[in-house]
Amino acid sequence: MTAKAAKLPKRQKRVLTFIQNYMQQHGRPPTVREIGEGAEISSTSLVSYYLKRLEERGILSREPGVSRGIRLEQPFDVTMLPEDNETLSIPFLGYIVASEPIPVEPLPGTETVEVNRALLGRDPEKLFALKVEGNSMIDALVNDGDLIILRPQETVNNGEMAAVWIDSSGGEATLKKVYRDEGSSNVRLVPANPTMKPIHVPADDVQIKGKVVMIIRTLE
Amino acid sequence: MTAKAAKLPKRQKRVLTFIQNYMQQHGRPPTVREIGEGAEISSTSLVSYYLKRLEERGILSREPGVSRGIRLEQPFDVTMLPEDNETLSIPFLGYIVASEPIPVEPLPGTETVEVNRALLGRDPEKLFALKVEGNSMIDALVNDGDLIILRPQETVNNGEMAAVWIDSSGGEATLKKVYRDEGSSNVRLVPANPTMKPIHVPADDVQIKGKVVMIIRTLE
DNA sequence: CTTGACATAGAACAAATGTGCGATTATAAT
DNA sequence: ATTATAATCGCACATTTGTTCTATGTCAAG
Structure with missing residues (x-):
């Protein structure tokens, strides 16, 4: 794990962990609402806010206006291969x-x-x-x-x-x-x-x- | 006993190939409309029809009413292999x-x-x-x-x-x-x-x- | 104590996305 | 030739999903 995730606030860390686990389990990124449910964050705007923070750190990237438009950057990519x-x-x-x-x-x-x-x-x-x-x-x-x-x-x-x-x-x-x-x-x-x-x-x-x-x- | 991909109709094969390539490139499944654009199929209901056929063959599975709710089953998971x-x-x-x-x-x-x-x-x-x-x-x-x-x-x-x-x-x-x-x-x-x-x-x-x-x- | 930045949250709205209906054409079976 | 089934297609609609706005709370610096 790189320095990018060092000293990550607790909630951002929960979001990131949820996304990784979701990717492994479902073979696709989660929606903003799914992240909210899974990481126990009450609003979609707050999830959006955390995703923006994680994007600024270079941990992930987003495609605006696209469903499930979240991509984990290396080394956070999760392989799809069984x-x-x-x-x-x-x-x-x-x-x-x-x-x-x-x-x-x-x-x-x-x-x-x-x-x-x-x-x-x-x-x-x-x-x-x-x-x-x-x-x-x-x-x-x-x-x-x-x-x-x-x-x-x-x-x-x-x-x-x-x-x-x-x-x-x-x-x-x-x-x-x-x-x-x-x-x-x-x-x-x-x-x-x-x-x-x-x-x-x-x-x-x-x-x-x-x-x-x-x-x-x-x-x- | 046949392998699942035997004698796949040309259009279904195009759909499958597009999905596999899209998964590799984007790290997530495509939408029905993206499949239509990429596999040159003019309507979303026809894409849905092909996905249903592929699902019946066990090549993929779908989650109804979920965006990008397509999952390739083994051995059709995305592979890096030639x-x-x-x-x-x-x-x-x-x-x-x-x-x-x-x-x-x-x-x-x-x-x-x-x-x-x-x-x-x-x-x-x-x-x-x-x-x-x-x-x-x-x-x-x-x-x-x-x-x-x-x-x-x-x-x-x-x-x-x-x-x-x-x-x-x-x-x-x-x-x-x-x-x-x-x-x-x-x-x-x-x-x-x-x-x-x-x-x-x-x-x-x-x-x-x-x-x-x-x-x-x-x-x- | 005040101020500003950051974090948190609900809700409305726009856009993306999947589904289903009805119609037409092609193909296979009788 | 007829009938049934499969394939094809456009489009409307329902639902999902992302974004934005507004409001409130927390915390650190001055």
Whole structure:
């Protein structure tokens, strides 16, 4: 909240709060009479008087003679978007292939993919997307062409799936559930497919590039 | 089952587009007269007529006798997204489990899931969604909890993945690539995992409930 | 104590806005 | 060809909404 609202008289503050709440709830500004009712101000001329004061402070602007002609200025604008249907542009960094390093840096002119925010967890703005090339991720129940969404993380909790680069043997990218067992210097990498066996790799040879948060497979 | 905006008459579409743009630009809904001016409709009663039609379709709602008493319903809320990133509400019909019939009919009060239109192919308004319960779809590279989007179809082209109900042995639901081999009365059902073997089933025992068009796996 | 600025309030009025009626035309069904 | 329904339109009217006028109260400065 900016300095503009600092030391706002009680009644003006009530008017402003009412307008903000009304905007959120109704998707439109209130009328002068609605403000009077909601902020307990007995006359329309007094509401007008307060709106004029708030306009002078730059908190809102008015269009004379227009119904509901009140507009909150930033940062008082209230977004009309229902939050759960917003999508997010996630940078698409390239392809994940078993034999090549996993891309983690965006380049100029990076493509993006749109994903519904409702399907994502916290810090969605840090996510990036990779597309799977080849059948090497089959043991993760991930197919050639699948889109995976990741959060850049160098560690994950036991049992979480990550994009992992294994240094030994010339380097290999894989998607697996990662476990650091107590008392062991190895990392256990477990395929998502419960019918397949885990592998054990020295912890020093393993680089976690990101945690997998979503997999999208389009078949058309 | 159709998406709400399918086959909207040209003038209603103009009205809707005008309202959306006006909301974005002004932060409030337009008046009936502003809609008339902006969408080139000559009378207020005709604008009212179109608003009534749009309300009947569930695209918007109105408050009688209130100035600017128009509210766009989801998924027609004003969005900053370019048009090809619009989302579509797809009816979520329930769960697909190996041992139970595949749901294909929507019930009253059906939930929906939002999916980006850009990720879908043709006729997106016919699609429905199911969630996978259990590990029985692992051979399709589909995990417990995955969301699958399907188009209701009773036949698919060779090699396309479908939700299939097999009548024999008391009934079984499965997700497999379907092949009708020439000169054979059997259907060949091929797992998506290329390391696993196909099964052959008499064609009469197989009911295709829908073609799989997308699989979404959320890991958080 | 006086004065001026600001705050408060009711009510009337003008303008904006939504609704409904009646009429005409277009389209689809029989 | 007839009939029913949908689409189109102008206009009058009712209601909502914003503005203005006038009056009164409060508070700070001189």
